[in-house]
Amino acid sequence: MTTAGLIIIGSGPAGISAVESYRRHGGAGPVLVCSADPDLPYERPPLSKDFLRGDTDDVALHPPEWFVEHDVDLRHGRPATAVDVDAHTVTVDGQPIPYESLVLACGAAPSGLPVPGGERALSLRSLADAHRLREAASGATSAVVVGAGFIGCEAAASLAMRGLAVTLVAPDAVPQEKRLGAEAGRRLRDLVTSTGVRYVGNAKVTSITDAGVVLDDGVTVDCDVVLAATGVTPHAELASAAGLDVEDGRIVVGADMRTSAADVYAAGDVSFAFNTAVGRHIAVEHWQDAMDHGEIAGAQAAGARDTWHAVPGFWSTIGEATVKYHAWGDGFDASRVVDHDDGFTVWYETDGVAVGVLTCNADDDYDLGEGLIASRRPAPPRRRRTN
Ligand SMILES: Cc1cc2nc3c(=O)[nH]c(=O)nc-3n(C[C@H](O)[C@H](O)[C@H](O)COP(=O)(O)OP(=O)(O)OC[C@H]3O[C@@H](n4cnc5c(N)ncnc54)[C@H](O)[C@@H]3O)c2cc1C
Incomplete structure (x- = not known):
């Protein structure tokens, strides 16, 4: 051996x-x-995003x-x-x-959708999942995406851009209200709906049947494809x-x-x-x-020494918009939205110290935020013009 x-x-x-x-x-x-995973690393x-829209296979x-x-x-x-x-x-x-x-x-x-008929929903984690979803979408006219986290928002927008009638269903009134706050959620909702997606908030899925996706208010949303983006x-x-x-x-x-x-x-x-x-x-x-x-x-x-100190962060592309986020990711006690001509910044603080920044078309705030969060300084006090 x-x-x-x-x-x-x-x-x-x-x-x-x-x-x-x-x-x-x-x-x-x-x-x-x-x-x-049976596929080579990818x-x-x-x-x-691009793969689901059919814009790349690479x-x-x-x-x-x-x-x-x-x-x-x-x-x-x-x-x-x-x-x-x-x-x-x-x-x-x-x-x-x-x-x-x-x-x-x-x-x-993927955590799946623990409701009767939940196994009918597709999931999206692996390349094989993505192939299945893209194939299902290519023969479909409508879809329901359950869950409005970033992957749910991205997938809903991509499916809408393929020409499907897409309904995005989530328990929050606006996407990610609990995680990012109501103002940020409204802006995310606007980004998703601008691609043609219909957002249905304050809704939980109770089952998936032959008739479609059944919500807790009794409404059934008829669709060809269901995607569970539920964490x-x-x-x-x-x-x-x-x-x-x-x-x-x-x-x-x-x-x-x-x-x-x-x-x-x-x-x-x-x-x-x-x-x-x-x-x-x-x-x-x-x-x-x-x-x-x-x-x-x-x-x-390999015997070298290194430690983790970076501020976590990611980019998400919803339709044509790119949203960037730096945060420790475990909450905030105050948030403030700054609108720009063609985008926005949301600053998050806890005890007067920056703990997160969410930006759309505001790259300088994204970079500034990373430094402020890392050095435990407050978010900028007044509106800044960016980009
Ligand atoms: C559709 C989608 C879009 C995303 N978009 C973004 C984005 O825009 N920005 C961003 O920052 N993040 C994004 N993410 C999240 C990001 O991809 C994950 O955070 C990242 O892949 C985590 O990497 P990982 O190596 O820890 O785990 P994974 O990428 O999940 O890799 C884990 C690997 O372990 C293998 N494995 C599991 N169990 C075993 C076992 N017992 N034996 C052998 N192998 C095993 C799996 O098959 C897999 O190969 C996205 C995720 C998805 C699914």
Whole structure:
């Protein structure tokens, strides 16, 4: 049985960035990446945007030769089924494989729609999911998207831009009211509805039947396609079974991505990582943060030292509009909206200190916000003209 220097479970951005970082930091041991996903590593962000609209098929993270050139044994469609942190092994295809270092980058799975008929709804996480959704949309005239998080808003807008009559259903009066506040939610609603989507707020789905999507006010929305964009559940089950510290369904790691077991790291959506700038553990579900986590885990596995201090952030494209968000992501006690000629900025504060910024066509505020949040300074006091 050959020992892999580094085993990585998962081929998303956290896993692949860990490989890149390990090699860049001089890690010379054998690298094995095992992934439950049958496809070669790809980018998820386009799946609800350009890919769903049919504007691109090219979502590969790296060409296949890249893995050969970097001496990576990539086993896709081969899930890890157990981790033994005492024996230092990962089980793949029923065989325990020894590791020197292990990175758990297993990401998350769609939570689904727990109502009668909920299994009729499509989900959108993997490339295979995206192919299924795009195929269903190509023969459809109408769709219901359940859930108005960023992926729900993006997918609804993309489906509308394909010419479908789309209804976006969510429990908040406006999208993400609880997370981002009513004013920001109104602006997000306007971005989505400007693509032709009909937004139905204050609504819960009670079932999906042959007649369509049934809401809690008794209305049934007839449609050809239903997409559940109702959040994700991290894949922490391997870690729990291995006895690692897990909190709120995520693997607890330090700022160096170390778990509670020696030589085992966790990165990306599955982790609950300590951020040195904010001084606490936070959960993030963003592409760039997963890359940053993987970068740190790979560096550590190669013997270098690195810690997580970046302010989490992401970009979301809803129709033609790009919205950018930096935030610690665990709430605020005050928010203020600043309108610009062709966009807006929302500043979020807690105890008079900036904890988030949401922008649309206001890149300088996005950059400014990152610095203010990182250095725990207040949001700008007065309206600023941007762009
Ligand atoms: C449609 C869509 C659009 C998005 N758009 C944006 C965006 O615009 N901006 C943004 O910041 N974020 C976006 N995100 C979120 C972003 O993609 C995730 O935060 C990111 O992919 C998390 O990376 P990860 O590596 O932690 O996990 P994942 O990307 O989920 O990768 C996890 C990997 O682990 C594998 N795996 C799971 N269990 C096992 C096992 N037992 N054995 C082996 N392999 C396993 C999975 O198959 C997968 O390959 C989007 C997500 C989706 C689905």
